[in-house]
Amino acid sequence: MSGMQRLIVVVAGIALLGLFSFSAPAMMNDYFVRILTVMCINAMLVVSMGLANGFTGVFSLGHVGFVGVGAYVSGVLSLSASAKASYLPDLPAWIAGLHLSFLSSTIVAGLVCVVLAFLVGAPLMRLSGHFVSVATLGFLIIVNVVLINADDYTRGARTFTGVPLQTTFPWAMGWLLLALVVLARIVYSPKGRAWRAVREDTIAAQAIGIDVLPTRLSAFVIGAFFAGAGGSLYGHYLGSFSPAGFYFAYTFSLISMLVIGGMQSMTGAVVGVIIVSILSELLRNLERGFDLGVVGATDSFRCTARIDPPAARSDAGDVPGVLSQCHHLVEHAETAHCMVRIRDQPVAAHLVARKGLRIDEHHVEPATRQGPGRSAAGRAGTDDEDVAALGQIGESAIHRARGGFGHRPIKAPAPPDAAGRPSATPRSRRRP
Amino acid sequence: MSTELYIAQQIINAVSLGSLYALVAIGLSMIFGILRMTNFAHGDMMMVGAFGTLVLQFMNLGFGWAVMGGIGIGALAGVLVERVAYRPVRGAPEVTLLLTSLAVTYILENLGILIFTSSAQNFPLPEWMDSAFQLFDGQITFTQINLMTVALTAVALGALGWFVTRTDIGLGMRAAAEDMGAANLVGLDVNRLIVVAFAIASGFAGLAGILWAAQAGVVEPHMGFTPLLKAFVAAIIGGFGSIAGALIGGYLLGALEVFIVAFLPSEISPYRDAIVFILLIGFLLFRPNGLLKRSQEVKL
Numbered sequence: 001m002s003g004m005q006r007l008i009v010v011v012a013g014i015a016l017l018g019l020f021s022f023s024a025p026a027m028m029n030d031y032f033v034r035i036l037t038v039m040c041i042n043a044m045l046v047v048s049m050g051l052a053n054g055f056t057g058v059f060s061l062g063h064v065g066f067v068g069v070g071a072y073v074s075g076v077l078s079l080s081a082s083a084k085a086s087y088l089p090d091l092p093a094w095i096a097g098l099h100l101s102f103l104s105s106t107i108v109a110g111l112v113c114v115v116l117a118f119l120v121g122a123p124l125m126r127l128s129g130h131f132v133s134v135a136t137l138g139f140l141i142i143v144n145v146v147l148i149n150a151d152d153y154t155r156g157a158r159t160f161t162g163v164p165l166q167t168t169f170p171w172a173m174g175w176l177l178l179a180l181v182v183l184a185r186i187v188y189s190p191k192g193r194a195w196r197a198v199r200e201d202t203i204a205a206q207a208i209g210i211d212v213l214p215t216r217l218s219a220f221v222i223g224a225f226f227a228g229a230g231g232s233l234y235g236h237y238l239g240s241f242s243p244a245g246f247y248f249a250y251t252f253s254l255i256s257m258l259v260i261g262g263m264q265s266m267t268g269a270v271v272g273v274i275i276v277s278i279l280s281e282l283l284r285n286l287e288r289g290f291d292l293g294v295v296g297a298t299d300s301f302r303c304t305a306r307i308d309p310p311a312a313r314s315d316a317g318d319v320p321g322v323l324s325q326c327h328h329l330v331e332h333a334e335t336a337h338c339m340v341r342i343r344d345q346p347v348a349a350h351l352v353a354r355k356g357l358r359i360d361e362h363h364v365e366p367a368t369r370q371g372p373g374r375s376a377a378g379r380a381g382t383d384d385e386d387v388a389a390l391g392q393i394g395e396s397a398i399h400r401a402r403g404g405f406g407h408r409p410i411k412a413p414a415p416p417d418a419a420g421r422p423s424a425t426p427r428s429r430r431r432p
Numbered sequence: 433m434s435t436e437l438y439i440a441q442q443i444i445n446a447v448s449l450g451s452l453y454a455l456v457a458i459g460l461s462m463i464f465g466i467l468r469m470t471n472f473a474h475g476d477m478m479m480v481g482a483f484g485t486l487v488l489q490f491m492n493l494g495f496g497w498a499v500m501g502g503i504g505i506g507a508l509a510g511v512l513v514e515r516v517a518y519r520p521v522r523g524a525p526e527v528t529l530l531l532t533s534l535a536v537t538y539i540l541e542n543l544g545i546l547i548f549t550s551s552a553q554n555f556p557l558p559e560w561m562d563s564a565f566q567l568f569d570g571q572i573t574f575t576q577i578n579l580m581t582v583a584l585t586a587v588a589l590g591a592l593g594w595f596v597t598r599t600d601i602g603l604g605m606r607a608a609a610e611d612m613g614a615a616n617l618v619g620l621d622v623n624r625l626i627v628v629a630f631a632i633a634s635g636f637a638g639l640a641g642i643l644w645a646a647q648a649g650v651v652e653p654h655m656g657f658t659p660l661l662k663a664f665v666a667a668i669i670g671g672f673g674s675i676a677g678a679l680i681g682g683y684l685l686g687a688l689e690v691f692i693v694a695f696l697p698s699e700i701s702p703y704r705d706a707i708v709f710i711l712l713i714g715f716l717l718f719r720p721n722g723l724l725k726r727s728q729e730v731k732l
Contacts, residue, residue, distance in 0.1 A: 138710075
C-alpha cells in the first residue's frame with residue numbers, strides 16, 4: 001500500500017518539524033509553531049476537500065461554507081456565558097446557557113456540518129461536471145448571506161470575537177492525524193475504490209452495480225465533518241473572524257493547495273499545503289523589502305484601509321468599537337508604516353489629535369456619488385468590508401512586528417476601549 | 433406616492449439592472465456554448481474594461497472614445513486570456529478548464545490590485561451624463577446612465593443578433609456551439625471562431641463593466657465578481673449556452689432582484705442573494721436546460 005506509506009512519511013515529517021520547532025529560540029519558535037498550526041488546519045481542510053473534489057470527481061466550491069459554519073457554530077458554543085451576554089445578547093436562552101469545551105464544540109461543529117451536508121448534498125450530488133461546481137458555489141454564497149444576516153447568532157458582518165484561543169499545535173496536529181487516519185482507512189477501502197470508480201466513469205460504475213448518489217453523498221458528508229471540525233480549529237486559532245474570511249479568497253487558496261499537491265492523492269494534498277504555506281511565507285518576507293534595481297520596494301510596504309463615516313454604519317452603537325480599532329490601527333501604523341486612508345474628517349482629526357500621534361498621509365475623500373442605481377446594483381455592505389480590512393491590517397502589522405525577521409518591536413497592544421471590551425484586532429492573529 | 437408609479441419606478445430599475453446582467457450573461461453563455469467551459473474570468477473583463485476607460489480618460493481622451501477604447505481593451509484581454517490560458521488546456525476535463533479560469537480570475541484581480549490598489553477609484557463622468565430625469569413630481573426618477581444602459585444594451589444586442597444570423601462567422605459560431613467536431617470537419621476554422629467569440633463576449637463584459645462603474649460611481653479590482661455570479665444564475669435560468677436564454681434570464685433576474693428588495697418585507701430582503709442562488713439550485717435540479725433550451729440526450 002504505497003499510498004499509505006507515502007502519507008505516513010509526510011505526516012511524520014510534519015510531526016518531527018513540530019517537535020523540532022519547540023527547541024528553536026523563543027521568537028522563532030513562536031513564529032514557526034504558528035505556521036505549523038495553520039498548516040495542520042489547512043491540511044485537514046484540503047484533505048477533506050479532496051475527498052469529494054479529487055476522489056469522487058464532484059468538484060465542490062462550497063467546502064469553505066462548511067468551514068465557516070463550523071467556525072461559527074463552535075464559536076457560539078464555546079464562548080463563555082458572560083461573553084455571550086455582552087456580544088450576543090439576542091441569543092435564544094437555550095444556547096446562551098450552553099458552554100461547551102473546545103473538544104466537544106469542535107465535534108458538535110463537525111456534526112452540524114454533517115447534517116447540513118446531507119441536506120444540501122442529497123439534491124446537489126445528482127448534478128455533475130461544472131453544474132455541481134456552480135451549485136456548490138451557490139451554497140457558499142447562501143452560507144455567507146445567512147452568516148451576515150443572522151445577527152443574533154453571528155454579530156452579522158461585524159467581527160465575531162472573544163472565541164477562546166485554544167487551538168495549539170498539538171491540538172491541530174492531533175486533529176490532522178485523526179482526519180488522515182480515518183480518511184486513509186476509507187480511501188484505501190472498497191468504499192474508496194467505489195468513489196474513484198464513480199470519478200473515472202460514472203456509467204461504467206453504475207454498470208457494475210455502484211449506486212452513484214450515495215457514493216458521492218458519502219464523500220461529500222464525510223468531507224463536511226472534517227471541514228466543520230477544521231473550521232472550529234481555525235476559529236479557535238484566530239479568536240476573532242468575520243463572514244468575509246470564509247468566502248472566495250479562502251476557497252481559492254484551499255483549491256490552489258489541493259491542485260498544486262495533486263487532487264487525487266492524500267499525500268499530494270498534504271504536500272500541496274506545505275508547499276503553498278512555505279511559498280507564501282517566503283514571499284511575505286520578500287514583500288517586506290527588496291530591491292530589484294528597477295523595481296524596488298522598501299520596508300514601508302504600504303497598506304491602505306478605508307474608514308467610512310461612522311454615522312453611515314447601520315449600527316450606530318458600534319462607533320466606539322470602530323474608533324478603538326482606528327486607534328489600534330494607527331498605533332501599529334506608526335511602527336509598520338501603514339498608510340491609513342480615512343474618509344471622514346472628524347475621525348481623522350480625532351486621530352491626529354490623539355496623544356500627538358503623527359499620521360504622515362491622510363486623505364480625506366469625498367463620499368462616493370450615490371446614484372439611484374447604486375443600491376439596485378448590489379453594492380451594499382462596503383462599510384463591513386472596511387472593518388474587515390482594518391482587522392487585516394492590524395493583523396499584518398502585528399505579524400510583521402512579532403514574527404517577522406529583524407523588525408522593530410511593537411508597543412504594548414491597544415488597551416480595551418471605553419466599554420471595557422477588548423478591541424478585536426490585538427487578539428486576532430495573522431491569517432494563513 | 434401612488435402604487436402604480438412606485439411599480440413603474442421599480443420596473444425602470446429592473447430593466448436597467450437586467451440589461452447589465454444580460455450583457456454579462458450573454459458572453460458567459462456564448463463561451464459555454466462553444467467551449468463547454470464555465471469562464472470565471474469573464475467577470476474580470478468588466479473590471480478590465482472599466483479600468484481601461486478610466487485610464488483612457490486620464491489620458492484626456494473624450495468620454496465616448498474612452499468608452500469605446502475600454503470595450504476594445506476588454507475584448508483584447510479576453511482574446512489574450514483565451515490564447516495564453518485556455519487554448520493550451522482545450523479539450524481537457526471540465527474541471528481543468530474551470531480551475532484554469534479561476535486561476536485567471538485570481539491573477540487578473542491581483543494584477544488590478546497591484547496597479548490600482550484595492551481601494552475603489554472614482555469613475556469620472558462627463559457633466560451631461562450625470563443628470564437625472566424626474567417625472568410626476570419626482571415620483572419617478574431615472575438617470576442619464578439608466579437610459580444609456582438600456583440604449584447601449586439594445587444596440588449591442590441588435591448588433592449581436594445581426595452578427596450571429598447574417599454573417600458567416602456568426603453562423604459558424606452557432607455551428608461550433610452545436611457540435612465543435614462537426615464544425616471542424618466541414619472546414620470551419622474553429623480557432624478563429626473561438627477568438628471571435630471571446631472578443632465579442634469580453635467586449636460585452638467590458639461594456640457592462642463601464643456601465644456598472646458609471647452607475648456605482650467607482651471602479652475596483654473586485655467589481656466583476658458579484659455580477660459574474662449573478663450572470664451565472666441568469667445564464668442558467670435561460671439555458672446555459674443559449675444567447676436568447678441568457679438575455680431573458682438576465683432581465684428576469686434583474687426584475688426578481690429589484691422586486692425582492694422593493695416589495696418583500698425588510699426582514700427578508702437582505703436575503704436577496706440567498707433567494708437568487710436557491711433559485712439557481714432549483715433550476716439546476718429541476719430544469720437544468722433552463723427555460724429556453726430543449727433537453728439534450730447525453731452522448732456516450
